[in-house]
Amino acid sequence: MKPNCTNPEWVGRAECAVCDVRNFVLFSGLSAHELDALLQPIDNLHVPQHAVLYEQGATAPSVYTLRHGLIKLKVDLPNGGQRIVRLLRPGDVAGMETLVGERYHHTAVALQEADVCRIPREVVIQLDKTNPSVHQALQQRWQRSVDQADHFIVALSTGPAEARMARLLITLGCTGPLSETLMPSREDMGALLGITTETASRIMAEFKRRGLIHIEKGGCVDYDHNGLTHLALG
Template identity: 35%
Template sequence: MTKTNHHRSCQGRSNCNACALRLEMVCGDVSLEDLIDFHAGIDDFDFAPGATLFAMDTPADAVYCIRGGAVKMVHYEPSGVVRIVRVLKIGDVAGLEATFRERHEYSAIAVGTVRACRIPMPYFHKFIESHGSLQMRLMETSQAALSEAQNWLAQIVGGNIPARTRMARLLLKLRTGNSDRIIRFTGEDMAAILGITFETVSRLVSEFKRLGILQYIYGSKNTKYFRGDIAALEKIAQEG
């Protein structure tokens, strides 16, 4: 199992209203003013590429609102198989499904440089206790996250779906918002997600590049991207 990687730096108190807006979506009827007040004492952290925000089976002591970059949620099976079950992007909250549990079910690992607001779990619990309607809503949100993970696996990993189709689906899931930028995972990570060989991943990426569907571009702070032809990827994703 991966040990917690402390390659992170504290950037001080957070004043990012965007995270409060995201939590308002989770919390529903809690006022934005309450959320901003709650958010005032939360620290921002920068995580280096490959750093672990939290590790599987460690105490669930915080949740993290992702402000920049992407985070892969990794499950380590007893057999030694490593599965990437979900990818979180800007605006997602890592660790939310562990709000009512003692330990994390997954490891959260930075893909490129990640900036995140760390919300200590006792602090989060206190906020929940003072807003009683949140408990059911958070349970619903946790179930939605589980369903998304299952959907991720069904669309990308399972069945007799051709590798080319699953690759297109994966690239679309790694898209940032409505843009044509696609978070670029390593070939090893994509092979682990898709359940295919590194050589097959390399062949498919080369094919998509040759067809003009993918181009390499670089973002900031070590986060790498493809620029993708989204319409072409959506067409391939429907094949098979």
């Protein structure tokens, strides 16, 4: 397992009014005046690859909106392994359990370099009382997190290992006949799919041999969406 040897880096206050993904995050329904009226500062963090954003069981003072990158939410297993329960992509929100006074349910780790906004719990509670659109957005994102967890259980934990791997690659963002994305490590793939690292490596090698994927320098992968979709049905 790779060591978590880096930490999130504070790079300034978030500028919500000019955020590239503002339409997809919690504050999409707020005017510039309402944003300026926030009582607590929102921090802009750069999260290096493999850095831990927060730990399972830690006090949860903030929620996080992902603006760029890919973050995994994982739980540690008694045997020393891990199980990844969700992947966060731009626009997703993590740590919403803080809003009901609970500690973090998972450990959040950057699979790729990521940029996040750290939003104090008090800000969300304040807006929940004064702006119905924020309350609605929270409800929608909470439901989406439940749906994503259900998807992981059903799509990525059942059926043949090759079919599960194909579903994972599709889940990571394939949008056309050929698509490119940065892949998680084989260890993370195994944790996502409930298989060993060795099995994940073997399946990826087989996909490469069959022309379903082409791995480029830097970890980018071109892959055949139609071929993977057919395989995912197995």
